[in-house]
Amino acid sequence: MSGGELPPTGEPAIRVVAMPADTNAYGDIFGGWLLGLMDQAAGVVAARYSRGRAVTIAVDGMTFHRPVKIGEVVSVYADMIHVGRTSMKIEVAAWRRIRNGEETDKVTHAVFTFVAIGDDGRPRVIEQDLSNTPKGV
Incomplete structure (x- = not known):
């Protein structure tokens, strides 16, 4: 690992x-391709946690540290860091690995903010039954 930071230990929300065609x-x-992957990963966590439709309303603090090259494996990790009445903040990090190597x-x-919405497209309250929270969220 050249960056000195250890990658997350859990499973990524997305790996590609x-x-x-993405260059x-x-x-x-x-x-933009990487931002889209990160939005998808955060969306997976938001929909699962809120048990329904959730939409992106903000992306904060996106900083690019290194480029990604063709053939590298990109793993995107997403962790819930805050849940409000109708909104969620999800910390998302993307990591790269050479396809045939182990160095990451x-x-x-970035931090993505999502709002849970109902069938009418309006914000809905997120039920916070912690005893029923899916694992990995």
């Missing part, structure tokens, strides 16, 4: 291989 003219993966580096991180 960076492909040529800019220099062979680096587009930041943190690529970027």
Whole structure:
């Protein structure tokens, strides 16, 4: 590990291989592609925790530390850090690994804010029955 920071110990919410179609003219993966993966990972956690539809309303503090290259494995970890009445804050970090190696580096991180919504598209209260919280959230 060259970055000095240890990767999360749990399972990632999403893991994918960076492909040529996801790059800019220099062979680096587009930041928007990575942002989309992170939004999907946070969405998985938000929907599972709120037991229904949840939408992204903000992304705070996105910082890119290293580029991602074609063929590298990107693992995105998402952890719930705050639950309000209708909203959730989820910390998301993306890590890269050379496809045939073990060394990992943190690529970027951010905090995503989601709001649980009902069928009518309006915010709904998140039921916080902690005895029934899914594992891994």
